[in-house]
Amino acid sequence: MKPLATVIVGAGQAGLxxxxxxxxxxxxxxxxxxxxxxxxxxxxxxxSLTLLTPNWANGLPGAPYEGAEPDGFMPVSELVERFExxxxxxxxxxxxxxTVTNVVRTGSNYRLYTNHGPVLCExxxxxxxxxxxxxxxxxxxxxxxxxxQTTPLAYRRPSDLPYGxxxxxxxxxxxxxxxREIHSSGRPVTLAVGNHTRLPRSYRGRDIEWWLxxxxxxxxxxxxxxDLDRARQTPSGQLIGSHEKVDLNxxxxxxxxxxxxxxxxxxxxxxxxxxxxxxxxxxxxxxNRLLNSIDEWIVAQGLETEMPAPEVFVQxxxxxxxxxxxxxxxxxxxxxxxxxxxxxxxSWLDLPVFDRRGRLRHYGGVVDAPGLYVMGLPFMRRRKxxxxxxxxxxxxxxxxxxxxxxDRRHAA
Amino acid sequence: xxxxxETATANNGVNVEALLDARAAITTMPEAGQFTWRARxxxxxxxxxxxTIEGFFGLGEQQMRKSVHSIDADHPEQFAATDAGPTPVxxxxxxxxxxxxAGVASVAQNRGIQLRKVKATVEGDMDLAGILGVDAxxxxxxSAIRVTFDIDxxxxxxxxxALVAQSQxxxxxxxxxxxPTNVHVAVA
Numbered sequence: 067m068k069p070l071a072t073v074i075v076g077a078g079q080a081g082l083x084x085x086x087x088x089x090x091x092x093x094x095x096x097x098x099x100x101x102x103x104x105x106x107x108x109x110x111x112x113x114s115l116t117l118l119t120p121n122w123a124n125g126l127p128g129a130p131y132e133g134a135e136p137d138g139f140m141p142v143s144e145l146v147e148r149f150e151x152x153x154x155x156x157x158x159x160x161x162x163x164x165t166v167t168n169v170v171r172t173g174s175n176y177r178l179y180t181n182h183g184p185v186l187c188e189x190x191x192x193x194x195x196x197x198x199x200x201x202x203x204x205x206x207x208x209x210x211x212x213x214x215q216t217t218p219l220a221y222r223r224p225s226d227l228p229y230g231x232x233x234x235x236x237x238x239x240x241x242x243x244x245x246r247e248i249h250s251s252g253r254p255v256t257l258a259v260g261n262h263t264r265l266p267r268s269y270r271g272r273d274i275e276w277w278l279x280x281x282x283x284x285x286x287x288x289x290x291x292x293d294l295d296r297a298r299q300t301p302s303g304q305l306i307g308s309h310e311k312v313d314l315n316x317x318x319x320x321x322x323x324x325x326x327x328x329x330x331x332x333x334x335x336x337x338x339x340x341x342x343x344x345x346x347x348x349x350x351x352x353x354n355r356l357l358n359s360i361d362e363w364i365v366a367q368g369l370e371t372e373m374p375a376p377e378v379f380v381q382x383x384x385x386x387x388x389x390x391x392x393x394x395x396x397x398x399x400x401x402x403x404x405x406x407x408x409x410x411x412x413s414w415l416d417l418p419v420f421d422r423r424g425r426l427r428h429y430g431g432v433v434d435a436p437g438l439y440v441m442g443l444p445f446m447r448r449r450k451x452x453x454x455x456x457x458x459x460x461x462x463x464x465x466x467x468x469x470x471x472x473d474r475r476h477a478a
Numbered sequence: 479x480x481x482x483x484e485t486a487t488a489n490n491g492v493n494v495e496a497l498l499d500a501r502a503a504i505t506t507m508p509e510a511g512q513f514t515w516r517a518r519x520x521x522x523x524x525x526x527x528x529x530t531i532e533g534f535f536g537l538g539e540q541q542m543r544k545s546v547h548s549i550d551a552d553h554p555e556q557f558a559a560t561d562a563g564p565t566p567v568x569x570x571x572x573x574x575x576x577x578x579x580a581g582v583a584s585v586a587q588n589r590g591i592q593l594r595k596v597k598a599t600v601e602g603d604m605d606l607a608g609i610l611g612v613d614a615x616x617x618x619x620x621s622a623i624r625v626t627f628d629i630d631x632x633x634x635x636x637x638x639x640a641l642v643a644q645s646q647x648x649x650x651x652x653x654x655x656x657x658p659t660n661v662h663v664a665v666a
């Protein structure tokens with residue numbers, strides 16, 4: 067079997083952006099997609115989800131958003147249609163319904179085992195996304211039987227959940243969105259809040275995404291950051307694809323009870339950290355530092371007179387006496403939602419490319435194995451790497467690296 | 479727009495380079511970071527006891543210190559005791575204050591912020607009906623702890639607030655007090 071120059075695994079935004087780059091450089095390649103284009107968006111998102119990035123930010127290379135509502139927030143169904151159209155426009159060589167079950171190195175190539183037989187390739191791009199599996203803490207096993215447990219990947223709508231109280235663990239983007247929706251369905255929500263990122267939806271007349279882009283924060287590269295590990299673990303912003311308020315003040319206004327980080331479950335009691343006040347104060351401080359840096363950028367650009375005045379956002383309220391424990395056996399809580407993060411799944415990669423904590427070893431997306439690349443992980447190469455608008459620049463960089471790799475091999 | 483790291487020189491007496499070296503060492507050799515702290519306590523009389531702190535396990539082996547530290551604990555006369563030392567709960571409060579203060583100094587050093595004065599007042603509220611067994615619904619420990627920092631430094635209010643926030647985030651005693659910790663008590 068003659069090896070393909072490149073195989074891309076995954077036909078989401080990263081896989082499609084990379085495919086366009088490779089086609090543009092004349093690289094013969096195939097995209098193996100376990101479902102259909104935009105599979106994770108289609109099959110692993112809840113019904114009401116609208117993207118938390120405004121429409122103008124959801125274009126792909128060569129196909130910017132040109133619809134009627136650049137500042138709107140599209141539902142997932144619209145994103146999927148756009149990706150399908152894009153795949154067709156760029157004539158992406160996608161092989162659908164193809165699951166890669168194992169990858170090994172053989173000679174100087176990669177052999178991929180799939181449900182449609184083996185594929186051999188010289189270079190390999192992992193574009194399967196950062197959110198394949200939910201990250202659920204070990205204390206899940208201490209949740210009393212009889213309570214319904216779920217994660218944002220499995221959850222679809224409030225009526226999936228039994229009537230009664232819901233404990234949502236985690237107050238990042240998924241947690242706050244689900245908290246609002248579930249509480250509004252008549253199921254009282256208790257939200258356990260640890261380290262989180264507070265952001266306003268808009269500031270001085272522009273969407274926060276616009277500022278992150280314009281000021282260059284999105285484009286900061288992995289090699290410019292002091293503590294890359296920490297940057298890669300920054301909690302996602304408490305945002306929603308709408309103008310509903312989902313910061314902790316907004317959620318408390320709805321009647322949601324905010325408690326500290328879930329520290330332990332013992333004897334049927336959920337125990338919460340007594341450090342909630344600091345988690346809240348820290349998030350407010352970080353948000354204000356970000357807004358100050360936006361103000362400074364505006365002045366530096368000479369735009370001060372054009373922009374609306376700086377806004378000051380109300381401090382996040384801390385409950386007077388934050389609750390430290392909640393019974394999970396008295397019937398007041400019927401569901402636990404683990405909104406505690408996601409991780410990529412590379413279990414099918416049979417290569418020595420993982421560190422002692424099981425994370426992929428890579429340098430800005432160049433994995434520690436010849437001709438192997440990864441895309442779409444948080445701050446993989448740029449702060450925006452995990453977002454739709456981050457796929458293009460990363461694809462261009464890595465495609466360049468990949469092509470020179472192929473050229474060296476073929477010249478040898 | 480780039481994120482700038484502080485290069486201002488501050489001298490708060492904290493050897494940040496040593497801390498950063500320790501961080502690097504523990505990243506490559508996690509076993510070196512496994513410490514066990516130890517105190518020995520001997521009853522003297524009544525509710526008075528003396529704790530001595532000497533050696534600890536860390537960096538892969540038993541470590542000794544140059545001197546032996548000792549702390550006496552007792553209860554005040556209002557408790558019909560001899561007031562030969564602070565109460566154990568006051569020692570815990572001072573442990574929290576000291577841990578946070580050390581954190582403020584370390585973070586300030588790392589961020590190039592010169593400290594001139596750092597004082598903390600810590601208070602813990604307690605309903606004695608708990609420890610006296612009067613009311614089973616009242617906990618033995620503190621119902622609330624408040625720490626107030628008085629800090630004079632070459633920094634803005636927000637920068638000082640950020641020092642204090644980061645100090646809590648990385649404080650051992652703050653974690654011990656705010657989160658559950660397993661304690662196993664055995665008789666030899």
